[in-house]
Amino acid sequence: MNESNTKHILSIMVDNEPGVLARVVGLFSGRGYNIESLSVSEVDSDKFLSRVTIVTSGTKIIIDQIKAQLNKLIPVHNLIDISELNSFIGKELILIKLNVKKKSVSKIYEFIKKHGAEILFDNNGELIIEFSGTPSEISKMTTKLNKYNIIELTRSGLVSMALGTEYIKK
Amino acid sequence: MKKLTGARIVIEALIQENVEVIFGYPGGAVLPIYDELFKQKKIRHILVRHEQGAVHAAEGYARSTGKVGVVLVTSGPGATNTVTGLTDAMMDSIPVVCISGQVPTHMIGNDAFQEADIVGITRPCTKHNYLVKDVSKLGNCIHSAFYIAKNGRPGPVLVDIPKDIQTFETKYLGKKQMKSFSFYRPKIKPEISQIKKFVEYLTSAKKPIFYVGGGVINSGSKASILLKKLLKASQFPCTQTLMGLGAFPTSDKQSIGMLGMHGTYEANLAMHQSDLMICVGARFDDRITGKVSGFSPKSKKVHMDIDPSSFNKSVNADLLIQGDLTKILEMTLKIISEMKITFSKKKISNWWKQIEKWRSRDCLKYKKSSTIIKPQYALQRLDFLTKHLNPFITTEVGQHQMWAAQFLTFNKPKHWMTSGGLGTMGYGLPAAMGVQIAHPNELVIDVAGEASILMNIQEMSTIKQYRLPVKVFILNNHYMGMVRQWQELLHGNRLSESYMDSLPDFVKLAESFGATGLRVVKPSEVDDLIKEMIKIKGPVICDVVVDPKENCFPMIPSGSTHDKMLLGPNDKVEGEISEEGMVLV
Numbered sequence: 001m002n003e004s005n006t007k008h009i010l011s012i013m014v015d016n017e018p019g020v021l022a023r024v025v026g027l028f029s030g031r032g033y034n035i036e037s038l039s040v041s042e043v044d045s046d047k048f049l050s051r052v053t054i055v056t057s058g059t060k061i062i063i064d065q066i067k068a069q070l071n072k073l074i075p076v077h078n079l080i081d082i083s084e085l086n087s088f089i090g091k092e093l094i095l096i097k098l099n100v101k102k103k104s105v106s107k108i109y110e111f112i113k114k115h116g117a118e119i120l121f122d123n124n125g126e127l128i129i130e131f132s133g134t135p136s137e138i139s140k141m142t143t144k145l146n147k148y149n150i151i152e153l154t155r156s157g158l159v160s161m162a163l164g165t166e167y168i169k170k
Numbered sequence: 171m172k173k174l175t176g177a178r179i180v181i182e183a184l185i186q187e188n189v190e191v192i193f194g195y196p197g198g199a200v201l202p203i204y205d206e207l208f209k210q211k212k213i214r215h216i217l218v219r220h221e222q223g224a225v226h227a228a229e230g231y232a233r234s235t236g237k238v239g240v241v242l243v244t245s246g247p248g249a250t251n252t253v254t255g256l257t258d259a260m261m262d263s264i265p266v267v268c269i270s271g272q273v274p275t276h277m278i279g280n281d282a283f284q285e286a287d288i289v290g291i292t293r294p295c296t297k298h299n300y301l302v303k304d305v306s307k308l309g310n311c312i313h314s315a316f317y318i319a320k321n322g323r324p325g326p327v328l329v330d331i332p333k334d335i336q337t338f339e340t341k342y343l344g345k346k347q348m349k350s351f352s353f354y355r356p357k358i359k360p361e362i363s364q365i366k367k368f369v370e371y372l373t374s375a376k377k378p379i380f381y382v383g384g385g386v387i388n389s390g391s392k393a394s395i396l397l398k399k400l401l402k403a404s405q406f407p408c409t410q411t412l413m414g415l416g417a418f419p420t421s422d423k424q425s426i427g428m429l430g431m432h433g434t435y436e437a438n439l440a441m442h443q444s445d446l447m448i449c450v451g452a453r454f455d456d457r458i459t460g461k462v463s464g465f466s467p468k469s470k471k472v473h474m475d476i477d478p479s480s481f482n483k484s485v486n487a488d489l490l491i492q493g494d495l496t497k498i499l500e501m502t503l504k505i506i507s508e509m510k511i512t513f514s515k516k517k518i519s520n521w522w523k524q525i526e527k528w529r530s531r532d533c534l535k536y537k538k539s540s541t542i543i544k545p546q547y548a549l550q551r552l553d554f555l556t557k558h559l560n561p562f563i564t565t566e567v568g569q570h571q572m573w574a575a576q577f578l579t580f581n582k583p584k585h586w587m588t589s590g591g592l593g594t595m596g597y598g599l600p601a602a603m604g605v606q607i608a609h610p611n612e613l614v615i616d617v618a619g620e621a622s623i624l625m626n627i628q629e630m631s632t633i634k635q636y637r638l639p640v641k642v643f644i645l646n647n648h649y650m651g652m653v654r655q656w657q658e659l660l661h662g663n664r665l666s667e668s669y670m671d672s673l674p675d676f677v678k679l680a681e682s683f684g685a686t687g688l689r690v691v692k693p694s695e696v697d698d699l700i701k702e703m704i705k706i707k708g709p710v711i712c713d714v715v716v717d718p719k720e721n722c723f724p725m726i727p728s729g730s731t732h733d734k735m736l737l738g739p740n741d742k743v744e745g746e747i748s749e750e751g752m753v754l755v
Contacts, residue, residue, distance in 0.1 A: 018301070019289065019290075026293055061483075068481070071478070
């Protein structure tokens with residue numbers, strides 16, 4: 001039996017109805033599973049469908065059980081384990097608010113440009129930076145910006161998609 | 171098309187679902203529905219005395235008929251009182267639809283009088299639930315609830331209806347117009363390749379065993395017939411779980427009794443030493459497996475279930491067959507006959523010899539007494555004197571439940587109603603009520619303990635009101651017997667809070683509810699008591715005063731494996747029970 005924990009990205013298509021997120025999250029807390037990150041939003045407004053991406057980790061038995069239990073929820077239409085597919089991309093979005101001394105502003109602009117981030121707001125050195133990337137790129141970005149005065153930051157959960165022809169059915 | 175009120179739609183939808191009986195209790199937030207109930211004659215309402223009783227009664231009704239049991243309760247406390255019942259139905263996969271009233275939509279979230287977030291509360295203990303906030307969706311919700319409750323692995327579904335929704339009007343299109351379930355379609359038909367592989371396993375086994383669970387009963391009467399055919403063709407031995415009793419006649423020679431914590435010696439050892447285990451609609455529950463790492467180490471395991479979340483949950487199987495058991499068994503028999511397979515009795519003759527040797531240990535034997543009634547004796551006599559009537563048996567939870575499972579005969583499915591997964595004390599009396607409503611002319615017996623029976627004793631009032639001839643057979647040992655047994659065996663005989671002091675006089679209690687009360691204290695009186703109980707047309711409470719010290723054997727102490735059974739009072743738990751075992755329930 002393989003007892004080692006592995007990280008999995010589950011993409012779940014659900015009915016966008018009240019309480020559906022509580023069902024998904026309640027299943028994790030009630031059965032003692034982990035949620036490392038979660039992101040959810042409506043993706044089809046005609047069919048009222050939302051797509052949930054959950055990053056979780058566990059042994060094979062636990063991951064199989066999580067998937068089986070999720071599939072049992074009535075509003076769950078479909079589920080794929082993206083991390084089990086051949087190749088996929090996973091991105092997060094981060095917003096960072098910085099308070100920078102005037103003399104550093106141009107340095108920041110240069111840095112931002114170099115890394116493909118964007119400045120959304122600038123008021124006398126009070127900056128809001130937007131950046132999207134893989135979780136490790138985002139971590140690197142925050143480490144690099146740490147030497148400046150970070151007022152606050154917020155990160156979305158991971159959203160992920162398989163490459164090629166594999167996709168989640170509605 | 172005429173517009174109907176929400177309350178009216180509820181009744182119309184129930185009628186379309188062929189509901190004949192509902193169990194309920196009125197209150198402020200369901201008054202419009204009760205008003206509509208008053209105006210019609212197709213649905214009979216049984217007024218319980220506590221909402222938990224309503225759910226257990228609906229469970230008893232559902233389990234003895236195969237139909238969906240229906241419950242109607244008010245908001246707040248009415249709804250929260252159903253939680254134990256719903257959890258019970260969830261654990262034992264019983265189809266129940268519970269309709270609850272709710273405060274009007276504009277009051278929701280306001281901490282209104284008798285408001286409770288019952289959809290939030292019951293989310294983990296129902297298969298699905300609905301809060302209906304739009305009257306135009308009400309009909310659909312109710313029909314969906316029935317569809318979900320009975321399809322796939324059955325379970326309870328709750329529909330919460332705010333009071334204003336019950337009074338709003340809309341067009342009701344009926345069941346046929348219901349939005350179809352394009353996505354909730356449980357897999358019914360198994361893969362033929364799996365069945366072929368299964369048949370291969372069957373033909374090569376030398377020490378096979380069928381391990382049969384409640385899924386067979388849930389799949390319908392046909393599944394039991396097919397299972398019997400397969401067992402007769404193969405001549406393999408069969409053990410049944412607590413939930414599976416009756417799926418195959420327990421009086422048949424091929425039946426080697428119940429397995430698990432209080433299962434028979436032969437069943438548990440056969441499980442332990444088998445080379446092929448065929449799990450038919452059971453779920454490798456911890457009461458069955460004991461210590462998982464030592465569970466049936468040498469066997470190939472085949473697991474058949476309609477619910478794939480049961481697969482590889484605690485025990486890994488070698489062959490998984492997902493589908494409805496009726497279909498699985500049907501296809502298996504078809505392939506066996508198509509391939510003209512005959513089973514060789516010789517191949518398994520040594521296995522049967524071994525099993526007979528185990529069987530000859532007579533693990534259920536107990537020390538007989540002429541002065542004090544042994545609970546086992548009382549049940550043996552009950553079985554002997556009622557068997558010909560094919561009684562419906564319900565139980566409460568504890569020692570008496572295990573003894574009933576061990577000593578009564580179950581030759582037909584749907585005749586045995588017990589709280590298996592949740593272990594709900596207080597289940598048996600209301601469940602018996604539900605069974606009796608469904609089968610008014612049959613003998614229905616609740617085998618009870620004096621502690622459990624007090625947990626829902628108020629339902630005697632319901633029994634009186636509807637003149638239900640339910641028989642309550644209390645094995646009265648003045649203790650919470652199973653708690654006392656564990657304290658004796660595992661906690662140095664410190665009987666902390668397990669003595670039942672200040673018990674009522676059950677004879678007078680019966681009489682106060684218009685029932686007959688009978689009490690016996692001597693073994694010689696037991697037969698007459700049972701004969702009289704059967705003869706009496708109305709409800710009866712029998713207070714059978716039994717040996718307070720008797721323990722339930724065999725027993726596999728928690729954390730142990732099947733080959734480490736305690737067979738009687740002289741067997742001691744080997745050494746100290748491990749810490750790991752101590753924390754198990």
